[in-house]
Amino acid sequence: MTEEEWRRIKRFNPDKNWGDPHKMDYGFIFLLDKLSAHLNIPIIISRGYYVRVADKSPSRSDFYHSSGMACDLVFPQCDFTDTLLRVLKLWWFGGIGIHRSNGACELHLDAGDREAWWEDEIGVHRPISELLLPIAAIEKRPNLKRTPSF
Numbered sequence: 468m469t470e471e472e473w474r475r476i477k478r479f480n481p482d483k484n485w486g487d488p489h490k491m492d493y494g495f496i497f498l499l500d501k502l503s504a505h506l507n508i509p510i511i512i513s514r515g516y517y518v519r520v521a522d523k524s525p526s527r528s529d530f531y532h533s534s535g536m537a538c539d540l541v542f543p544q545c546d547f548t549d550t551l552l553r554v555l556k557l558w559w560f561g562g563i564g565i566h567r568s569n570g571a572c573e574l575h576l577d578a579g580d581r582e583a584w585w586e587d588e589i590g591v592h593r594p595i596s597e598l599l600l601p602i603a604a605i606e607k608r609p610n611l612k613r614t615p616s617f
């Protein structure tokens with residue numbers, strides 16, 4: 468992104484944790500800026516551009532981070548699950564993921580294909596629908612008639 472493009476961004480600036488703010492994709496940051504305004508909550512960028520140097524093969528999320536089209540976010544003043552559900556409902560970004568970082572969750576957004584995932588204990592991306600299994604279990608339970616208490 469150029470200095471001129473950064474000046475068009477309202478809720479973020481190049482001083483955040485972009486890795487390299489000039490390697491971020493303008494269209495991606497523009498949409499992130501719009502999402503931040505729409506959610507109207509404080510968003511902290513925990514990671515933007517990076518290139519994985521480890522010997523393991525890069526994951527999908529690594530690819531988009533190294534293309535400047537992914538960010539990891541934390542929401543210091545908001546419940547993570549509530550915010551995740553709001554982002555999933557909007558689904559403005561193709562990829563929506565949950566990274567683990569020191570026992571906390573971070574929201575990953577990228578410009579890739581439509582896919583939602585969470586990262587398990589060994590870093591494998593798993594479908595986010597697995598996290599919704601407890602809800603499916605509730606839905607399958609028979610409705611119990613309430614007995615009025617007099």
Ligand SMILES: [Zn+2]
Pocket residue numbers: 528532537538539566575576
């Ligand atoms: Zn990420």
